[in-house]
Amino acid sequence: MPTTHPTTAPVDLGVPLRGDDLRRAAAPLTVLVDPALRARLDRGRAHLRSVLADDERPVYGATTGFGALVGYAGRADEADQCDNTLAHLGAGQGPDLPGALTRAALLVRARSLAQGLSGVSGHVVEGLAAMLATTLVPAVPRYGSVGASGDLIPLAYATQALRGRGHAYLDGERLPAAEALRRAGLAPLVLDGRDALALVNGTSVTTAATALALDRVRAAHRALSDLTCLLADVLGCDTGFLDPRLIAAYAHPGAATVAERMRATIAGAVPSGERPLQEPYSIRCSPQLLGAAEDALCYVDGVVAADLASVSDNPLFFPDDDLVAHGGNFFGQPAAFAADVLAMVTATLGNLAERQLDLLVDPTRNTGLPPMLAAGPGSQHGLQGVQLATTAFVAEIRRAAVPASTQSLPTNLHNQDVVPLGTQAALRAYDLAELLWLLTGSLALGLRQAVHVGGRRPTAAGCAELLDALAEAIPPVDPDRPLDADVRRAAELVTGTRC
Template sequence: MDLIGRPTTIELSEDAIAQVTRGREFVEGVLRRNGRPVYGATTGFGPLVVFGGRDSATEQCDNVLQHLTVGQGADLPIPIARASILVRARSLAHGLSGASLSTVDALCRMLSTGFAPVIPIWGSVGASGDLVPLAHAVQSLRGVGHAYVDGERMPARDALGVAGLTPLELDGRDALALVNGTSVTTAAAGLAALSARRSLQVATALTAVLADLLGATPAFVAPSLLKAFGHPDVATTGQELAWWLEGTTPSPDRPLQEPYSVRCTPQLLGAARSAIGWSIETVSHDLRGVSDNPLFFEDEDLVAHGGNFFGQPSAFASDLLSSAVTQVGNLAERQIDMLVDPGRNGGRPPMLASEPGRQHSIQGLQVMSTSLVAAMRRACTPAAMQSLPTNLHNQDVVPFGTQAAVTAYEQAQKLRLLHGALGVALRQAAHLDNRGSTASRCTDLVAALSERIDPIIHDRPLDEDIRIAADVLDRQVETKPWSYR
């Protein structure tokens, strides 16, 4: 995922070059035939399809881009902006959209530099693809509007020069092929899904460390118990928790049954694993597909006008991601709450403070975590069923997949910070622990956190520590011996 934010070499295979070339030649042949209408090439756009378009291909390009350059709000994160170009290039490389080889090559060249288009966050309903955000992306590549180079925002024409790129030249078919797809939705959903999958591994590891530091009995991960529940992903999550907890020594002071934020974690995280797995599968289908209209099939002499730009699959997948990620965030916040409570944290002082009253340790950290969870809950309202008719009722039902996907991405970023906060809290709990960690893998994870984060002996700012802990946790789980589907 980090590769998306920096220059990356993307090459077209010989097959892709042949497919794109063949598709373009077919489109040009179709357009030379008198009387055969092709949406967006010979017609107006949207409900204005009943009217003719402009006379020249260059004017038709302006016809589609100019009226769609209306986006508002903050810029999309650079990883989403660059991933959107990558997804668009992949879709066009199938050769079914009629885009020119020079256009697909230009997208690949952009990705090999530090260039990123400025794309406003608001403007897409995700129905005819991501028309407005992709129009802004294309305008950036033409030198219109703004762009980033290596993270620095500047006028797009200046950015192209700094990156060593030339302004993109398009005709009407190229322009429509670039904007008439779900690439922003798919990119945001894909990045959200990858982050959620990694955070689920982090949640499993942190839960095991918590159970180990508390001295909880590992009976809640007993294979027979979890197999009886009937959900395979729950049993698998239990196996991973047991892997982390191998060698743990229960404390005689702990209750027979732990609170649900320990005891029910196989069930909660296992269900999240199932939800995230389905979302990843759905987004993977989008990544392999072609989201455009019309599509051109030379073997059938067919110009197919349809709705492959309708982003409903990723809308559902993104809403489910938001729900799953928020519940995993709820778990992290409750686990922090357990650690600050001397009645439940294994006899440690309140707020994990070395001198309660004189020092306050993670008191502010917990308040921040509560704020994050509240923000996640507020953002969890599904977008995929918020359909509102627009565009002279041409788009009379819409999926709002772009909003769903961007929200899922933002939710995943908040979860990373919650886990960073929990990581700092666990590191402090280990510092105040007289008995020490007993499971070797949990001990190793605490040691990795301790290497970067000092114990809280005297109160200090923890904002940077939280972000550092999130980075440490990401790296620690990336090499572990399992994979999430």
Template sequence: MDAVPATVTIPGRLTPALLEAAAAPIRVDLAPEVLDKVAACREFVSRRLAAGDRIYGSTTGFGPLVEFSGRDTAVDQCDNILYHLTAGQGPDLPPRVVRAAALARLWSLAQGHSGVSAPVLEALAAMLGTDFAPAVPRLGSLGASGDLIPLAYVAGALRGEGSAYFAGHRMPAGEALVTAGLTPLALDGRDGLGLVNGTAVTAAAAGLALASVRRSHAVALTLSAVLTDILGSDPGFLSAHLLAAFGHPHAGAAAARLRELLDGTRPTGTRSLQEPYSIRCTPHLLGAVGGSLEHIGSVIADDLNGISDNPLFFPEHDTVVHGGNFFGQPVAFAADQLTTVTTQMGNLAERQLDLLIDPHRNGGLPPMLATEPGKQHGVQGVQLAATAILANLRRSTVPASVQSLPTNGHNQDVIPFGTQAALNALDAAAALRWLHGSLALALRQAVHVGGRRPTAPACAAVIEELVHAIAAVDPDRPLDGDVRVAASVLDRIVERAA
């Protein structure tokens, strides 16, 4: 895992771990050379405008209205961009997503090719140093011309308009600014367009989803090893020779990790010669996940550290370039792929849970892992909920990145819907944690109702931690909170092992 410093310095590399850190106040230091470059670019824009150049968003209307002149003053031009975009709908995005998006936008603007003023960067950095988070509705962005609508709410909140959260409480943005000790930000048209014309929400949501699913991948390997050990299965299916012959290096890496976790296990000798695929094929499935996450991670890293905006200004080449660097197709594809691999890990976890509660396949443990079947029901309700979670997760695998709909007067005639893809991946990541928490709770219950304690030290340590955190289901009690506790325990286990 990436180390997360208490202070973030720009320039540098923006990572999913830093996006997660931005959920809480984080200090962002802007190096002097960054502010110098931003100021020089801003001066270049001013010179070009003074020379009479037509520059999108500074002298023009927006979108298909580019052929019409914009408003006469810089402040009015900011209102021109922000007000017509303040049209989102739906529930608010979680504040941690909005704060991560603000950090991602800051990172892009700090590269000094967007023409915004230095106070914009300083305001974003100051915001991130507090508990302030703009209130942003979930629906509105196409991820095509940047995340226009959600980022308009971010810009508006920084001006003291709309609503915001402070320390988790929703209130008018002006009140939240005062509470946070922040000053309302004055913007002109170039600043306003620079704040909204990038895919920061898309990249941030995808980055947060990736960070969660990377942990869940490590959790899936851990739970698969613990299940194998508790059942007394022979780990021969993890043979290094076997996986080398398979030809996929990530499958070999997954098998190596499973062998490490199962080092010291003692098979019972009572299991079938060949285990079900939910055990026997775990290195192949989770290896494929590892390979996919490697590719997805490279795409998201490129996006987080590139410049998402239009137009771009290159003072060093004395040129202004109008183009499409706000088009979020790379992350849209990557986020849809992330949802796919997340769902397949969910399929695996649900099947492993089903195997563990079935007395015909679990080595004779009681049905539903109930201490007194009929009078007690063990994890029966947990499995029912897991089935519902998985069904909902499967429905989410319909890709967003190919749902293109012409809009905006056919200016945006092909669009990637990257924001929906990324938020969908983030939802899927949360669902996978619940499924893993459900399986972990069942594994903990299995050793209570007669299942053997793991014989591999690493697997035994996992069970001991779960036993310490969660009481046995005896008698029946509500288990919704225990599933979430188990998921958090698993996160801590894999973070320590990273």
């Protein structure tokens, strides 16, 4: 029997996935393959069989070689054709992908195949569902995909692990894949050439990484709108920069959405009268900045939703029309653009958080609070180490935020003469989202400390509630102590997510 039983609501592969489904895939998850879905799979499979029975109808990957070798015949034996598909793709390198990401990618793959247009055997989708009900995670190296003909190399490693080859994790332990399957109570997948190609010929790793990164960035975005309100209230700023008439005149929908949320959080705040007429941009322009991020994130929302509903494979089989359509539905350009946008948003939000913390620790700009928010400057150093770390985080984000989607590099004997590099874009966005999460936690910790060293208690009920939650979870920095765990605790509290 599987080592761990799912405890959350099931996922129905008959409907498009949601971001929440991908998050929950990190733990054992019940995935439904109902009779109607199985019938759809069987119908697509029967169509493939009828096409293969006609010697005049070649099917890429089932009767042919792969990629640039499509003009050559494949192997006649179906099991051999499976090996022919997967063996040459065992060229990945680097550390293994995070388990949560690998499992999310296989859930995305299961949904794509379950739509019945890939001609796969029904037991392939059922096998993926069975795996997701356990703690098993195929060991998949990070480097090797260009996101063009799908995430070929990483998905090949995942597929080989499900066949009992390579390695996999079970309950966090890295094992030979055959042993991990045995302990999990799973039978190795038996595949033919079409099954094997369908498992690897899609952008499921790219989609999953983009979706999970989006989730983290959205959580940080919401938290930063709240923390900006708390900053303004603690410093005693006038809240006129959120006036609904001012924001309406700006005419950007994201700014209106963000400002409405911020007004609700800061409602009731009383200005101290000690601040300048116009605040620095990191406060005064925050609804415009966060609003632009909101508009960009809405674009990414749409791309991710489309990817999660799509069939990413080649060829596709349409039984009603007796059609085998060879094309490019494995091409990850939409996610590449979306992940690049996500990286730009992350860089801008991270810069905002770092600038706000810098303002907060500077006695020339923070209405007289001690430097570095130290309880005893000199004998104590308060947030000095945290502020240094945030500088490093922002520098790392900026260095990595160069768009990947513009870096197309031909490969595969120019069969893949344009490539989106969506996998690079998505994995980069996934990594940067964690740095943004840490920047958000750093600002939250600074605000908790600011009130301890003389900052006023928030006058807005929403801001006071947020401060009290932080104060309950995190003791003041007095005396100095290592703050790495506190930054993570604060980030988890204000974003509602873990990294």
